[in-house]
Amino acid sequence: MDTSIKKVLVLGSGALKIGQAGEFDYSGSQALKALREEGIETVLINPNIATVQTSEGVADKVYFLPVTPFFVEKIIAREKPDGILLSFGGQTALNCGVELYRSGVLDKYGVKVLGTPVKTIIDTEDREEFAARMEEIGVKIIRSCAVSSVDEAAAAAAELGYPVILRAAYALGGLGSGFCDNEQQLRSLAEKSFSYSPQVLVEKSLKGWKEIEFEVMRDSYDNCIAVCNMENFDPLGIHTGESIVVAPCQTLDNHDINLLRELAIKIVRHVGIVGECNVQYAYDPGSDDYRVIELNARLSRSSALASKATGYPLAFVAAKLGLGYGLHELKNSVTKTTPAFFEPAIDYIVCKIPRWDLGKFHGVSRKIGSSMKSVGEVMAIGRSFEEALQKGLRMIGQGAHGFVGNKELEVDDVDEALREPTDKRIFVLAKALQQGYTIDQIYELTKIDRWFLHKCRNMVDTLAELQKYSSIEAVPFETLKLAKCQGFSDHQIARALYKDAPGIEARQDEVRTRRKELGIVPYVKQIDTLAAEFPAQTNYLYLTYNGCKHDIEFSGDGRSVIVLGSGAYRIGSSVEFDWCSVNALQTIRNLGWRGVMINYNPETVSTDYDICDRLYFDELSFERVMDIYELEMPHGVIVSVGGQIPNNLALRLHNHQVRILGTSAENIDRAEDRNKFSSIVDALGIDQPKWKELTSLSEIHSFVEEVGYPVLVRPSYVLSGAAMNVCYSDDDLERFLAMAAEVSQSHPVVVSEFMQRCKEIEFDAVADGGNILAYAISEHIEFAGVHSGDATIVYPAQKIYVETMRVIKRVARKIAAALEITGPFNIQFLAKENFVKVIECNLRASRSFPFVSKVSKINLIELATRAMMGEHPAPVSKDEFDFDYVGIKASQFSFTRLLQADPVLGVDMASTGEVGCLGDNFDDALLKSIVSVGYAIPQKGILISSGDALQKASLLDACRLLAAKGFKIYATGGTQRYLTDNGVFCTRALWPSEVEQDPSLAGKFSAALDLLENKQIDLVINIPKNYTHVELTNGYRIRRAAVDFNVPLITNARLATAFVRAFCSMGIDSVSIKTAEEFYQGR
């Protein structure tokens, strides 16, 4: 290894967003661990405060600062590292590293790039360079030929081979484009194409080709291994992040696999990777023809998946290779005896399934394709494809019981739904099979390999077989066994047998009892990287019915504690619960117990087998948790650190004699159940917004008459779109209910008073036996109405009356005592002038736990875990919470990925990630956090549309400040008049509708959309009048254009004001560059 490297800078990936999520916390954490093991000092830059990698003890120094060349250069100047790692923080870190290299910063400070050289990174990122490199070694890539005549087109097609796709260049909407199977078709289409455009692109059509990935490692001695290969269930055309993926490949034979493996290694050697690399192929289903799609010269989502799929720690090993080690000089961290130079032999199949949250967005298309929209993923492990797929479909947590036996899916046109994939296609597949579509018909429509389709049909057949019986006693042993081997859950079997009969949970218990009597139970198997060829002490486990023996023994000594993890990342539950889970496990282990983790999210650190004594990479379902509980016989189960999934299981587990540690399951239920909680709050004399559960439109109207508009409406049965909405008028209300929800006796709607212009306050705390041990009070910058997961949060709260604080503490103490809380909890309050109301209480860790823990340097999860373990820790002294710096948490949105979605914030959460930065004061912290989520300080022009009268007034001060600082302000109609009337100079910009209705205006004023397109605007402040827009409006078009042209957009007047104040009062150059530890010294 290179011994000159003593100090290394690691670039993190920042906030989680679509396409770049928790997998980089995992890879970065692994890299830091690898460096630490070598005694190298590590410096980490990552504003993502909820990550494990930014926790104490992972890196030596942490900067909660944006991963941009500007900030990284400042840190390099300050820290003078010997080396830098660019490939562990996703595209963000890679791009930043390339810029630092190009601008000469790395050279200037003598910082060595460890691992793959920057030149190689550039070669692989640039399409032209990459094409040239591949041509040098005769590797085929996807190319298009530009032609300008029909004959040229025919010649190009002959060379590429049919079928080809023609695309008319510069033609909007795909005019003149299409597929051609032969020369005749090509000539006729090309004639048309040339009528639209002088230039036509001819490309080989790879429609229906398979998509295959290889994860390759190479060391500085030129040794290469292909750690894992993976196959997409969905054919080419669907982004690999949007596709169901299996590992290893299922439909390729020895020739196919070794052809692609050999090519991957050839490519990796030629471009000069040192470390880890992902190679993606398109592969012909009818021959051994291939094309290289792309190469990622860095750790990726696929590499995280491959690590979890094989047990081979790619990121850890890649970091060591960056230091100059050879693969043969490192150990296989699972067997600990064999070397890291080997290729894992898998004796199971894994199935990755994406998790979408498209229902959370207005206007977004549900079609999936070449760009990524999913927000998370799950990985399921089984010893049959059916078992893995059904587990996985339950894991994604969107109400599916498996592949079959789900709630009937409404599909207008099955053919079309198969041909045009959406996030629901897998279930359309089940429907089609049940309707009698043949495998060939489905293949023609989907191009999903027939092997997968045959396997899918097996499950349809098994369901039909089960449905022949009407009680569990009647089902033959072999049928029940087969169903379990194919991954049917007890619940799914109960539904098949008892149809829609009431009391399904009790029926599920009957199925469970019966199959246990028959000896049909799951077995625990290890993931050991070598298919049992060598003994391995691995604690990385899964359960399967395709087995007859456990790989491990169960001591039954009651010295283990099971922690339930958080499942798939989704909007509202993400890396923060991973941090909570990891910290709970660490505390359990530090207290001398064995920590057992159950989770199935491959993007997490909690599913790293180093983190716990046993990792069950399996379902967080009642059935599976019971299976594991009965085998482990632990001291108890912790349900309060993994978000809502484990929380929801608490009562049912408790009813089956599972010992829940911390707050009792009954009390969790009293907080979760709206009615129960409401009566507790009333009994304690605590104020709450008025609400009612209503079953008819007339009831709703009379309630609204009582409380007045606006109201918050939460249907229990959502037809489409968002799960809740704020309604400002009768019109709003009726439209929302008609379009989105069903109101009936069986599907009541909860309507609550919606308080406007209130502060929202978060109370995160830990209690023991009902006494509060520690708490953190933080406030939202935005007024209530923006979901707490989207709001910008300040901790410690800066602008709350002392009186309000006092009331909040008093109320929280009462609630903690009444619910006898032991463990973490969170209460949300509304505050306005002299009243405080409770809106929600969760007896679990909240999203903000890592944020407040890291700002205060008081680990609330550690404290909560100690309380739950019965340690009765002492309360934290109040002085500990007295510090002279500020933490601000800002949200990351991924609207650019969600075509057509209205980028507006409301009561439903829309952000995909967050950052948290520390600052010497409010402005310092705010600027850092806002820049960390992709905003820049405007230099050119600001476009303002400021909403209704109240909002206009509240933005006025900020506008004055901007004008005084000399910023160029553009404003739309009413805003322009209002600002001008109030003495703020601004230029009128036209609404899209003004341009359309009166073209003569165009000569006098600039159109807002043109300003955006021409890059004359670098900040848009667009305040919607209310939260009910669904139709295309002027505001929507401007907001969407801002997102599409990548111009920073703020839609909240309070946040806009705070941001404007911050950048007007201090420049970006004067923000403080300090490590977390340096801030902590001010405590």
Added chain:
Amino acid sequence: MTNYKKASLILENGTVFSGYAFGASRPASGETVFSTAMVGYTETLTDPSFQGQILCVTYPLIGNYGVPKQERDADGTLRAFESEAIHVRALVIGDLSFDFSHWSAAMSLDEWLRRENIPGIWGVDTRALTQMLRDSGSMLGQIVMEGDEPTSELDDPNTRNLIEEVSCKQPIRYREGAGKKVVVIDCGIKHNIIRCLLATGVELIRVPWDYDFNADPTMRDWDGLFISNGPGNPDFCGATVEHIRESMAFGKPIFGICMGNQLLAKAAGAKTYKLKYGHRGHNQPVRMIGTDRCFITSQNHGFAVDDATLGSDWEPWFVNLNDGTNEGIRHKSKPFFSVQFHPEASSGPLDTQYLFKKFVSML
């Protein structure tokens, strides 16, 4: 749908693994071994080195891509197969794909085994079986169909000369006059070795395992000698070892693979021994001794060369990174060398195919 016929694998230690029958519905017995290869069942099942063995595949999903049509190339070797017939006695797997999918497939694995009269069992916990073989060592076993009585007479393939069973009976010539002349001692040669050698442009004379090619005037002028892979215990091949030893006197290049490594070692005076459960799979890491060059190799052997018994003119060439066993030997001054792994792969990774070129370049 659930009327599959049951069958079981009974090991000599009495352990029963039950599952469902596929392929030929008949009993079989032999030495039970496992392979960790995830693809390549058509190549593996037809590899003569598996003669007499019941094969357990650790990867559970088998049969996915079916079985290709039997097509011969111009030299008469079978594409995608390694010999003329299935050599394993029986196949033990987790989950069988009755329905297959691949453009080159002509039939299912189930149908192929039926045609070849080879029994199979699916639905077995192959991981548990593998652990048992790993811990107790390879052992004899038998396949018993439901309703049949197990036999007490288990066939032990290690007690007889398996190579004799799989070697060709007469010399076979390939591409006469094509170039340098290589004599190939067929101990159960895989077709892909023939293809790899032919691809280098040489002429091949494939001879039976005990054929005295130095006494045959039509062969005596060979330029290189190749010793193939083969099944079982090298101790049965005294005749072959004798012929190799005689050939060394000429100083012409000699190259061996797998059994060829063991036989060359014996000709050099070294000893071989039986491994507890052998190396069978596609992920065996080897290192070229004295260098940092490592390769992932395909392997299939139950015996190994004892490095310590190599004469002073010889040295170990490759070593297995997992367990430190010998993976190849070479003469210190003469062009004699051999490897324990399979550079021809098929099935498996192609990292070491360059060795064929290396051999031919020395002729």
